[in-house]
Amino acid sequence: MILQGFDIENWSCIKRVSVADLPPSGIIVLHGPNGTGKTSIVAALRACLMDFPSGSLSKELKRWFPKNGTEKPRVSVTFRARGYSWRISKQFGSKESKLERLTAAGTWKLEKATAADAHEESRKLVGDTNSDAGLHQLLWLSQAEIRLPDPKDFDTDVQSQLRTVLGVLQTPLDDCFLARVKKEWSRWYGARSKPGEKPKLKKDCALDKALVLLSQQTAELSDIEEKHKEDEKRMERSGDLEVVKRDLRRQQAEQTRQRDLLQQEYENSLKRLEAHQLAAERVRQAEKIRKDQHDARQERALLEQRLHEAERSAETARVDVEETGRRLQVAEHEMRELRRAFHATAAKRQELQTRQNELGALRQSLALKDQMETFQGNLQRAEQVCVELDELKRQAHACAAPDDATILMLETNRRKADQSRAELEAAAIVLTLMPEPGAAAPLLAIDGAPDAEAGPPADGSPITRSVRRRAQIRIPGWGRAELSRGSDARTLDQIEADLRDLDRAFAEGIADFGVTPGDPTALDRLRRLAADKKLRDPELKRRQQELDHLAPQGLDALRSQIARLETLLQAGQSGAGARSQRAGTVMDAADLERLATQRKREIEANETEIAVRQREIRELEIEIDGNADAVGASAARNDRAEPHATAAAGLRHQAVAAKERLASFRATADAVRDQLSRMSSAERIEDSVREADRALQTARLELDAAALSEGELTIRDRLDTAKEGLQATEGRLAEAEREFHQIEAVLRLSEGLHQKRAAAATRVEELHRRVERESLERDAYDRLYGLFEECREKQLGAVMAPIEDRVLRWMRLVRIPDYQSIRFNDKFLPDQLIARDLTTELMLEEESTGTIEQIALMVRLALGSVLSTQAEPVVAVLDDPLTHSDVVRLDRMRAVLKNASAGDTGTVPPAGPLQIVVFTCHPEWFALDGAKLIDLSQENVMSRR
Amino acid sequence: LHAADLHLGLRITRFDDSACNRIGEARFEAIEQLRSCAAKREVDFILIAGDIFDDHTVSRTVSERAFALFEGRGIPCPVYIIPGNHDPLSPGGVWDRDPWARDRTTKHIQLLREPAPVAVPGLPVTIFPCPLRNRNSIDDPTAWILSHPRKSGDPAIRVGLAHGSLNLFPTLPQDDHLIRKDAALACGLDYLALGHWHKPLYERSADAIERTAYSGTHEPMRFPGCGAGLSTGWSSYSTDGDAERFQDEGRGTALFVSIEEAGAPPRIETIEVGRLTWVAERLDLTSRRLGEMISTYAERDNRELTLLRLSLSGVVDPEEHLRIDSELNEIIRNRYCPGSSLHADDVLVEPKTEELSKLVGDGVLSRVLGRLQQESNSADPDLKRVADQALKLLYRIAWEERSQ
DSSP states (O other): OEEEEEEEEEETTEEEEEEOOOOSSEEEEEEOOTTSSHHHHHHHHHIIIIIOOTTOOOHHHHTTSOSSOOOOOEEEEEEEETTEEEEEEEETTSSOEEEEEEOTTSOEEEEEOSHHHHHHHHHHHHTSSOTTSTHHHHHEEOTTOOSOOOGGGSOHHHHHHHHHHHOOSOOHHHHHHHHHHHHHHTTTBSSOOOTTSOOOBOTTSHHHHHHHHHHHHHHHHHHHHHHHHHHHHHHHHHHHHHHHHHHHHHHHHHHHHHHHHHHHHHHHTHHHHHHHHHHHHHHHHHHHHHHHHHHHHHHHHHHHHHHHHHHHHHHHHHHHHHHHHHHHHHHHHHHHHHHHHHHHHHHHHHHHHHHHHHHHHHHHHHHHHHHHHHHHHHHHHHHHHHHHHHHHHHHHHHSOOOOHHHHHHHHHHHHHHHHHHHHHHHHOEEEEEOOOTTOOOOEEEETTOOOEEOOOOTTOOOEEEEESSEEEEEETTTEEEEEEOOTTHHHHHHHHHHHHHHHHHHHHHHGGGTOOTTOTTHHHHHHHHHHHHHHHHHHHHHHHHHHHHHOTTOHHHHHHHHHHHHHHHHHHHHHHHHHHHHHTSOOOHHHHHHHHHHHHHHHHHHHHHHHHHHHHHHHHHHHHHBOHHHHHHHHHHOTTSOGGGOTTBOHHHHHHHHHHHHHHHHHHHHHHHHHHHHSOOHHHHHHHHHHHHHHHHHHHHHHHHTOOOHHHHHHHHHHHHHHHHHHHHHHHHHHHHHHHHHHHHHHHTTTTHHHHHHHHHHHHHHHHHHHHHHHHHHHHHHHHHHHHHHHHHHHHHHHHHHHHHHHHHHHHHHTOOOEEEEEEOTTSOEEEEEETTSSOEEEGGGSOHHHHHHHHHHHHHHHHHHTOOSSSOEEEEEESOOTTOOHHHHHHHHHHHHHHHHOBTTSSSOBOOEEEEEEESOGGGGOOTTOEEEETTSTTTEEEO | OEEBOOOBTOOOOSSOHHHHHHHHHHHHHHHHHHHHHHHHHTOSOEEEOSOSBSOTTOOHHHHHHHHHHHHSTTOOSOEEEOOOSSSOOOTTSGGGSTTSOTTSOOSSEEEOOSSSOEEOTTSSEEEEEEOOOSSOBSSOTTGGGGGSOOOTTOOOEEEEEEESEESOOTTSOTTBOEEOTTHHHHTTOSEEEEESOSSOEEEEOTTSOEEEEEOOBSSOOSOTTOOGGGSOSOOOSSTTOSOGGGOOOSSOEEEEEEOOSTTSOOEEEEEEOOSOEEEEEEEEOTTOOHHHHHHHHHHOTTGGGEEEEEEEEEEEOHHHHHHIIIIIHHHHHHHSOTTOEEEEEEEEEOOOHHHHHHHHTTSHHHHHHHHHHHHHTOSOHHHHHHHHHHHHHHHHHHHHHHHO
16 A cells, blocks of 8 residues: 545644645655644554544544644545555544545545445555554654564564565474474473584573482492492401411410420429429539639739739839930030030121131122213213214204205195296286387386386387287387287186296295205205205204213213212222221232132031031920920820820930839839738638639539439420410401401491492483483483574574665664674564674664664665565555764665665565655655655645644 | 202393393292292202302392292202302301301201212212302312222212213313313213203213213203303303303203112203293394284283393384384383393385385475485484484384374
8 A cells, every 4th residue: 555645634733734646665754843733644644544443432532633723623634555545535433434446437436325334444445454553563653753663563464464575584393393493492401502512401490400409319328339449358358367266276276285285394304494493503602702703813813913914024123224314414514515616606707707808898899980980981982972963962952954844845835836937937927018219118017006107128129028818018208008818818818917926935844954046056956965964963853862871870970970979989998998908918809709709608617617517506495305396295295195105205304204103113013012902812712712613513514423414404494485386376367356256346337338329220220211301301402492492593594684685784874883793583573783793792772862763764664665565565654763863874764765665676685665654743854856845834835724 | 960060149241120020030949940840850869069049149038039949848859969160168168158158957958168079968978069269269169079089889869969061072171160171071960960061951971971960950041043142131251251051042941860789871951941931033034024923922922921132123114113112012012021122223114216205295304314314324423323213213204293
């Protein structure tokens, strides 16, 4: 159904509005400012076409009746459906309604005249629905209706039509199957998990309980099995213990028999054992007495020996005392003699030293005299050299001469000057005047110089002048002639200036050498001066070097040194004379040298003698008092060392030590004598020893008489060993019995363990089977559920592809963020938007309001288009749409509307054309090419009450 | 009458409680059959060659019931019992506790604790018992009999009673109480009654006479022909585990032995005394009529005393699978002995091609089916297992929904 026109009177604020000849497709924009009555028009169209019969008393209808007037609303809508044009006219608040059809002749034919018939028929023609149901639910948008219908409210007839056009999404069998699967699946799970993840098992579901129970039962079984294993070990041990016990009992019996036999043997040997024991005791006593007597005899012999040794040592010590005393006296005498000789030698050394000093003084005086004579010779020569040097310097000063560099510079200067001069001469203009004899002398002004009369030369030769730039010739009585050079005059000036500079430099360069600049031989003279200078300078240098050698610190210093030496010599000559007299010889250098050598030998001999004396004194001191260091070290090594045994000890110390030893030996001898006096006499001791020997012999004879056999000797040990062995065996047997009884006690408590073990294992296995069975069922249902969802997605994708493609294309046109796909639900409505990277899934409701409105409108248009055909196009009525869109998107949405209105026959299924009627207060938003704009504010279109 | 390996108080774990109880109870019922048989055949005495109990820690109830069965009125003769490796003579074990304690005088029961000859009162018979004290041992339990050779002119029939493995195979564990294979002849025994192996076995001696025999267990405890994986959870204490010699044949047996006089060859007859019959069957359902099969199982004889393990395989359609899950499973679980089970994991469910689209439609479910069929062919066993199960669920739900 599409609208062709409408007439509305007395509807809400509208007095009258009349619109006709609406195009069958494309965009129709009915616009007017706020309050014009646009929404009222839409309400009128809805009421007339679908919602209310003319006589309806509905409050919803009544609210559109004029508030201040008695006129009844009248609405007439012309529309096209089923290949015909129809006009439904209703006067609300009355029974007056009619439905007419336009005939081929162009006249309206009344089809239904009653209100009910007309209403029902018109409803059928436009879709048999109210204006908010059927396809109108999608395409008749109220003001501010930005969202799509809720899936559960989406008209099932439309879904059915869409299924017919787009294909089957989900069959009733699918629905039932999914419901069954979901129901079963929910036994185990609460919510679906993300793809690839296993859903979480529902707490307290049967399987979960079974798993918990299985865990408990397994633990219980494990405990029982552990106990069973321990019992098995105990049982095995009990078997081992049986063997051990049997063996121990056999051992016990054998050992008991052995012990009894030994006991009998022991009792039989008891009297002989006692007799033997008594004899043995007597032998032990006799041996002890004998030992005591022998010890006494040995002790006395030892004391006597010690006494003898002490007395002999005392005698030796006395001899030592005497000997060391004598040696000490001799040594002390030798010491005195040595010290006397040493003092004499020392006195001689002092005498020799004095003589040596006097000889040294004489030798010094002779040296001073020689030095003074040398200095005087040097002074004389130096004074002569000074005179020669002064003469040479004077000559050099009088004949200044240039050096080689100056000569070279001057030669270069002259060479350049000659060159410049030659250039000037070559470029010069020679002005030659040859006046007649008697003629007045001409006046010449050459190169800017003032006029000068040029008188003719006396020889009558012509007057010649060199002109460089300009020459003026004034000839009295005749006039003036002028000669000028061209542009080269400036170069000649420069050459001339250079020449002047060269001449000036040359003059300055030779000024110091007494040569005039104009002298043509000036350079040669200078070269000669330079040659003379080269000859004079080495001589001057040689004289100066000689002077420096003779008097390095000057002549005055040399004279001062000579004066000082003269003073020293005079002072020394008075002492030297006395010493020469004392020596009785004439003092010359050779004598002095010979004398000095002899004196030196005497001193050395004296020094050697002094050293010998000192060493002898030291050795004797050591002999008398000992080497303190050696004595200390020796003492440290062995405090008890005999003093005379060490050579380090002096004679004095040896004498003292010998005296001490003598006293010590005497004291020892006295002590031993005292001990001997307290002991028995030797004879008495010998008698006691003999008696003890006799007693021991007697006792041994008695012991031999009571001697025991080998068996009697070992019976006691053998019996003890047998008893110990038996005791040990009984101990081990008791231990084995005890362990055996312990095992028996523990195993006795295990009665029924076998059944418990079986029951626990049965429970665990049953639970295992149950869990396995149910897990398989759970996994199978989970797989079915998952696969169903997956397949449903694919099915939806296949069915909804035309819609999705179209909407996605429009979304890209409008520049809605980059989505890869749209996931539709089984009600043909979008659920989620999938991002291009497939990682983000966004519920449509999570998008911005503007985007939701735009996508919702696109989906409405896309779905509506597939239900529209060329033969039976569909109208979309949009009341104030896209109010949440920004200007840019709104601008692009116009393209979407245009595209949707045109339809697309190239798609499968084809998208039919839409008649899109937009009510808006912003006509510029929808002003497309080809759009029909109807201004409701125009009086000829609409008038308000 | 020679019996062995009663394993009272049997420890089995792979059944639910009721089945365990039923199987345990059957072992006592089989003793009653043994007693009846003894009475009927008027035997002189009964020999129990070890392992009367499954363990030396069995409950008081089990030990008392066993005692009562052999000591009570129904028993017509003495019962000579030796401890085996499952119930060895361990201190504090079942033999040290009431009612088996040694200080109690008994009328029929003769618990032979020591390896010493025992004369049977009123008969020219000497029994040479070989009780065990350990689970495992490298000693031959009959070795001691060699020190008691038959005396010349001794008219007594010499009967050995032992528990262990007759050393017939080189692979037997060395600590499994190995008994020399010529023990009967070497020890001068007319008959050597053995226990330990769970199926009957007669061993011919060098004199070509069968003087040595295992009676087998009196009541089965395994599905015959099934490996350890399908066992009951019971295990021997031998180091080679559940070896073939511990597999019974699904039926309980004892031996009726007759010996006329000393030196005479024994006549040995195997008699069935078991209560339950253990059966393991495998069926391929492909091209088999399910209805007939269900009827067969529903009407099988003696099913209450049959412990059935039915394993199904093959390909069925969803409807048949539903019937297996409901009808057949119901029959196996309710009409057979508790513990009977149906295993249909290997059954593949595949609707007929013409039914397939009708079954799952052309919506999402058809896509799901395609994916599951792919996963069912996966090499990943976990994925395949879940996919197979999911497929079965899908078919079942779809079938049920379609049927509504």
